[in-house]
Structures are given as structure tokens and as C-alpha cells.
Amino acid sequence: MKYGFFDDANKEYVITSPKTPFPWINYLGNKDFFGLISNTAGGYTFYKDAKFRRLTRYRYNNVPVDMGGRYYYLKDEDCTWNPTFKPCQTELDSYECRHGLSYSRFLSSKNGLSSNLLCFIPLDYMGEVHLLKLKNESNQTKKVKLFSFAEWCLWNAEDDMTNFQRNLSTGEVEVEGSALYHKTEYKERRNHYAFFSVNTKINGFDTDRESFIGMHNGFDKPQAVENGKATDSIAHGWSPIASHYIEVELKAGEEKEFVFVLGYVENKDEEKWASKGIINKTKAKAMMAQFDTTQKVEAAFANLQNYWSNLLDKFQLDSQESELNRMVSIWNQYQCMVTFNMSRSASFFESGIGRGMGFRDSNQDIIGFVHQIPEQARERILDIAATQFEDGGCYHQYQPLTKMGNHALGGDFNDDPLWLILSVSSYIKETGDFAILDEMVPFDNDESKAQSLFTHLKVSFSHVINNLGPHQLPLIGRADWNDCLNLNCFSTNPNESFQTTGNKKGRTAESIMIAGLFVVYGKEFIKLCKQIGKREEAQEASLHVKAMEKSVKEHAWDGEWFLRAYDYYGKKVGSNENKEGKIFIESQGWCTMAEIGKEEGLMKKSLDSVKERLDTPYGIVLNNPAFTEYKIEYGEISTYPAGYKENAGIFCHNNPWVIIGETLLGRGDQAWDYFRKICPSYLEEISDLHKVEPYVYCQMVAGKDAFKPGEGKNSWLTGTASWNFYTISQYILGIQPDYDGLKIDPCIPSDWKEYSVRRQFRGAMYEIKVLNPSGINKGIKSIELDGKALNGNILPILTSGTHQVKVILG
Ligand code: GLC
Ligand code: GLC
Secondary structure, three states: OOOEEEEOOOOEEEEOOOOOOOOOEEEEOOOOEEEEEEOOOEOOEEEOOOOOOEEEOOOOOOOOOOOOEOEEEEEEOOEEEOOOOOOOOOOOOEEEEEEEOOEEEEEEEEOOEEEEEEEEOOOOOOEEEEEEEEEEOOOOOEEEEEEEEEEEEEEOHHHHHHOHHHHOOOOEEEEEOOEEEEOOOOOOOOOEEEEEEEOOOOOEEEEEHHHHHOOOOOOOOOHHHHHOOOOOEOOEOOOEEEEEEEEEEEOOOOEEEEEEEEEEEEOOHHHOEEEOOEEOOHHHHHHHHHOOOHHHHHHHHHHHHHHHHHHHOOEEEEOOOHHHHHHHHHHHHHHHHHHHHHOOOEOOOOEOOOOOEEHHHHHHHHHHHOOOOHHHHHHHHHHHHOOEOOOOOEOOEEOOOOOOEOOOOOOOEOOHHHHHHHHHHHHHHHHOOHHHHHOEEEEOOEEEEEEEHHHHHHHHHHHHHOOEOOOOOEEOEOOOOOOOOOOOOOOOOOOOOOOOOOOOOOOOOEEHHHHHHHHHHHHHHHHHHHHOOOHHHHHHHHHHHHHHHHHHHHHOEOOOOEOOEEOOOOOEEOOOOOOOOOEEHHHHHHHHHOOOOOOOOHHHHHHHHHHHHOEEOOEEOOEEOOOOOOOOOOHHHHOOOOOEOOEOOEEOOOHHHHHHHHHHHOOHHHHHHHHHHHOHHHHHHHHHHHOOOOOOOEEEEOOOOOOOOOOEEEEOOOOHHHHHHHHHHHHHOOEEEEOOEEEEOOEOOOOOOEEEEEEEEOOEEEEEEEEOOOOOOEOEEEEEEOOEEOOOOEEEOOOOOEEEEEEEEO
């Protein structure tokens, strides 16, 4: 069943029923100021850090789910309703939520009154703008009472939810004209306040939650709205809110427009006050003046749309598959930008207070957005690298506001360092900016320990070699990419985190996934060294890579597939010998991406085993058979019920690794079959089962052993976004940025006749048409560039202009 449709021309997903199987959300904001907004306007807004600078309050795990947001109430005679359906849940005569690129628009109507609410954060603006248009579609004059509503969060979202004994006494507000200010703690250590304003005269307001809602009511029945009048309350402690009350008279056919701004202001210490106790509102007023008319809002909205068109224009696909076109050209690229901004911090599954930016996560995210905003990718790479230690290890996470490594979590996730080679090499291939390698970057955030970024890559590489186990395979540490395979953890205490507990300190548990990863990025490191003339480094590194390939063949081949690991006791993990968890996806993915044992047929056997044992109608599961008992020597993976998360769930993030493996074998039909199964736009029809948004990838889909196979969870913030964009664009469509040009090497389903890609690369636009007259998967017969035959399959760097490329497979 569907709950909406894709409007490709407007780059929107249009939700036609507010009762989606789960809140279907969108993100507002592109830099520094952000909002999460559901299809019923739930969510919150924050400056930079969803934990420390949250403007509005949100209660996760609410009943009903998704209550609390920016709300407008319309009281039209006896009927009270919201343009966003919630919180009143009054049945509407019509409802549409159009989630677009960094904006959401709600179109609804009831009893001849229609509402059009546009929510977005203008570029370079520290506030959410809400343009509300109300129109009387009836033939009689209407007198409508409009109430706005936002509940302030006392800034630190975690403290806000825990330290009530203090917080219930600290809330402070100010009201001036039509602007409601939130200034809790501004008197002491904060230099920031928030405001909620509207560009019209108001008839009243409330700033105290209890006065507005009533002690015993919910958001769906605020007392003030029921009474049809605001109370002009001033909050003293308790729970400060901001609500405007406006009486709106609309003649038949008349429309009125209101611009609301939910803004954030920082003042220098010496400029905090206008007079004793009265905040300096100069900046807030300037922000309000920026958007005091509908025209100004619409101009900023047009700018935002242009911004996105320009970004997306860098990669556009036209193929016979409309579901694929919209993912590649619009939604997947959009999701990559959102994961760039949020990492794994704030979604409807991530509370915004628990996690910072992951070292491995953020490095992997780079490959999804580097073609769109290379300058920001550069900055991000340098920030991440600064949280590395001198021995190549690194903090597992860092905080976005301070950019400092997170001590509480620490390091020792032994795959982490290698992802830096992925991000840096991808960045240089995209931009040609080798100078980044000479940037001096601190170790452990300490400037006095700065070394070149190249040195950081070198120590990333050597960190693996310096940490080999008994089979000359990489030690896993606390975990590798699979956070839940905790081979040194041995936890019996339910209050311990599996990620931070290491009750055993052995040097035996080895990861074959890291071995594969090392071969892939070791080769990448060698290639990079050669590019910059570091022959000796390249030569030495290649000895290590060869040795690793040898160790994998000798100690990590199980007969039909690659082992997953050796545990603390030196026993095989992911072997046919095991009762549960006989085979795992990660090592098949990485060892086949590394093409280990290609000639001997290992690669093909491994991928055939994936097909046989891990494939399902909804994607490839992580391991099989699922664990049904807690295995203390394996850790968190065996805690999840069978079929969920890392215990045999379909982790969409790692499916692309197998897909890339398939393309390297030239099996385009199989690669495509896997790709399509997890691609959300193809799941739109089963939205009632899939549950989460059909326009973005989710982290996990329940596997075949689960109660409800095919049910998705953890949408939006996942490495799935970047890996799938990388896989479809570079390995299936076969357009690969490289040091010397744009390499063309498609591997497609045999029934694709042709497709075209517009790809901007190093200043030039390449319009690439790929024809497949003989219906094959892979192999190039000829390439023409601007009408002339090209030798080889690398389009040269042309730096400007638009160029026509014709590729014939055969
Ligand atoms: C989550 C984490 C990621 C990890 C993955 C598998 O997506 O963000 O770091 O690799 O789970 O455990
Ligand atoms: C949990 C999640 C996993 C995540 C990890 C780190 O184990 O299942 O996906 O990566 O926590 O926070």
C-alpha cells in the first residue's frame, strides 16, 4: 500500500495521508541551523548541535508517537484543526504534505477554509521560517482564531529531560510586540536566546505552558484554544512556550498570509543587554526584518530551490527505470547531504543527545557528497583526521560543536583508521586537490602534534600492520565495522555498554573484514603514493598488502566462503563448523571487493554462497543462521532477537559491498537484483510493511528470521546512503572519478538498452550516453568523446565546457 507519490518535476515526495505507518520526516537547513519535521509537523529545531543547542522541545518515545512540534491551531466556529493534522487529529477535508529538498509544505482544508504552510530554513539564516497562507474558499465571511505553538527546550536536551528539580525553576521569557523571547540562563553563562515572531499584530499570547494547555489537557486540546482566547501569560520557571493568538477575518475568497520566524541569536558578552534584565534584541529584529513580507520569504525560498538544483545538476541520470532515476538524481544525493550534516546524531531513531560524529561513519559519508560540496568535504576530512592518535588509532566519535574526540567512548575500533584512506583518496580523485595531503593536521586534537595529512594516512595503514594477530590477520579491537561483534567484551553486566567494555585484553581476536578492507584501501594507498612520487612507500606497502592476501587465503578461507573472524580463544567465527553464524556478509563483501583469490575461484564461490545462504526477497541478511542464544564471546550481536539489527537483519549499509563484488565479477544482473531489493523507491508499494519513508534508505530491514521480515527501521542517518550512491554511480552506471580523469566501466542488467548521465567533473560537464545493443552486462566496445574515438576508458580532464560522450557496450 502507498501513502503518497513522487512528484519528480518538483523534487518532492507527496504524502497524501497523515496516518503513515511511522512518522515520515524531512530535514530543514543546510548549514549550522537545522530542523527535523515530520509529515504532521512534529520534531524540533537546533543550532549546530542537537544536544547542546536545542531550541524546541521534543519527547521521543511518546504516545501517540510524534507529539510535539511547531503547531498552528485554527479555531473556525466550533471546529478546531491543525494544518498539519496533528496534534488535534481532526479529520481534514484534504491533506497533503510535500517533503521537498530542505523544506516541507502542508496543504490542507476544512469546512471551506484552506491552509498552505511552508516551512524552511533560508540559506545562511539562523531560523526556521513558516509562511502560512489561509484562504476562505466559502462564500461567507469567516472569523478564524489562529494560535501558534512552540515549546522551548532549555537548551541542553539531555539536561532538559533529566534535571527537573532545577529546570522547573529556571525558565525565563520576554515579550515585546509580536515577538516572544526565550532567555533561560541568558543572565548567566549563555550568550544566546531564541525568539518566535510573526509579521503582524497579535491579539494575545502565552508563554507559560500550563496557562496555554491547561494542567490536565494534551497538545490536542489546549485550554486557551478551547476558550478561544490567549491568557497573556508570562512564564516564571515551569515550562516556557511561545504561542501567538491572532484573530483573522477572511471575506469570501480572501487570502491572508503570515510569516512566523523561529530564530536563534548570539550576542557578544558586552552586547548582551539593552538595559538591566532586558535582552539586546537588535539582531533578532534584524532577522525579523529580513522576512517581514511574503515576497521576501518567497525570494529566499527560490534561492533555496536554486541551490539544490545546482547541487543536483552535478549528477543526473536518465534511464528506463523511473524509480532509479529519482533516487539517483534527487533523493539519494539529498540523503547523502543530510547524513553529512547529521552524521548519526539526530533523527526519529537517534535522539540527538547520544552520539557525536563517528570516525568511520563520517569518513564513509564523504563518498556520497564529495562531488556536491568538495570544500566542505575537505574541511570535514581535516576535522576527522585531527581526532586520530599518533599510532594511527583514533577516537571513535567526536562532538560537532567542539570538534574534540569523545573521551567517554575512546577508541580501539580497529577498522576506523582505514576509512580515512577511503575519504581522502575519494576527495582527491574528485577534485585533483593533492595539496590537502600537505595540510598540517593535529593528532589527538593537539596542535603541537600536527603532521601532514599524508602522515595520517601512513599511520592509518601501519596501524593495521602493527596490530596483527596469530594468523597475521588484523586484530579486531573492540569491534570492526560491525559494532556488535565484540570479541573482547565478555560482558555479564546489563548496565555495561558493549562498545566500551573490554573485559579481556587479548591479542587473538582477528577480523577478516578488516583484512579485506586493508587490501582494498592498502591498494588505494599504494596508488596514491605512486601518484605523488612516493615510490619507496608504495613498494613497502605492497609487500604488506600481498602478505595480507596470502594470510587470508591460508587462514581465512572456509571452503565455500571467507571466515568472518577468529575469536578470543582463536576459534573460527563464520565457519561451516559453527552451529549459528556460519556465514557473514562483511567478509564476503570486503574480500571480494579486494578480489582476493579471483583466479582460484574464491571470489565467485564466496558470492555464490552469499546468494545461497544470505539472500532474501528484501535484501541480503548479515549472517546466517541467526543467533538464538547469547554468546558471551561474541558480544552484542548475539543479544538481538533473530533477524534484527546486527543479528541477521538486512543491514542495508553492507549490501552494496556484495553488489560491488558482483560488478567486479561482471555479474550485472545479480548486482542489479540486489540493488533493487533495498532501494526505497522500489518499495513504495509495500510501504505498509516497509513502514519507513520510501524516499530514503533505512539502516536496517528485518531479516528472514524476524517476526516481520521486510519491516524497516532507523531511516535517514545511515552509511547506506553514501554506499548506495557510490555503488550505483560508480560500479553499476560505472562512472568513476579517478586521478587522471573520469573512468567509464559500467556493469548493468542485460535488459537495459541505454541510459544517459550528466556528470560534472573538474569543471567540465560530461553528457554520457551508454548504449547496450547486444544486451550484455559489462565490457566496452567503443567510446567516442565529442565525436572522436577515445583510446581506453578514461575520459580526460577537460576543465570546462560541455562534452558529449558515447559509450557502446559489447
Ligand atoms: C551503525 C553505526 C556504524 C556501524 C553499523 C554496524 O550504523 O553507525 O558505525 O558500522 O551500525 O554496526
Ligand atoms: C548499537 C547498534 C549499532 C550501533 C551501536 C553503536 O549496537 O545496534 O547499530 O552501531 O549501537 O552505538
